[in-house]
Amino acid sequence: MSNASSNDRIEPLSVEEPATWAHDELRLQRELLQFLRVTAVNQLAGLDPVDLRTPPLPSLPSPLGVIKRLTALERWWISIVTGGSDLPLLSQDADTDPDVQLTDTDTPHSVVEDYRAEWSRSDQTLSGLRADSTTPNLVGGKRRTVRWIYAHVIQETARAVGQLDVLRALATARAAQEGRTSTEASEDVR
Secondary structure (H helix, E strand, O other): OOOOOHHHOEOOOOOOOOOOOOOOHHHHHHHHHHHHHHHHHHOOEOEOHHHHHOOOOOOOOOHHHHHHHHHHHHHHHHHHHHOOOOOOOOOOOOOOOOOOOOOOOOOHHHHHHHHHHHHHHHHHHHOOOOOOOEOOOOEOOEOOEHHHHHHHHHHHHHHHHHHHHHHHHHHHHHHHHOOOOOEOOOOOOO
């Protein structure tokens, strides 16, 4: 049984669907990315902090590890590649690192707050850029367009949301097998 209090659990964020008729390409991409970010965080809502830190199987990441990977992904592709920032890397390969390592000081709230701070930095970096603007930094010998950066980060974030959905289901099932309650929130986390 977990000693974690309900104060350690993540509360769901308010979700706004992307505009139905977004005629501005970057507005649509920005709204889709924000929708996916919030959905990723909401997959953590109500889960026991132990379940957030613990991979359900040795070959899978923990839910908090997935959020840290998303933070590293946005840091690399948006802040560093697109924005030219000299911020430190959070992972050697933000696209494929399955579980950015959690530290002893990482808490559910600190990991989510770091992600939210990174997405705020990302939004500032992308603000005012055009879809065909190119990145100041090369990746694989090429400059990328803002259009490409958005598409890539959206793709990776959507993949992580699906992974978090599975991790949430496994955490809930494991808790039930152990005779405890993993979630205090509704299963509809979108």
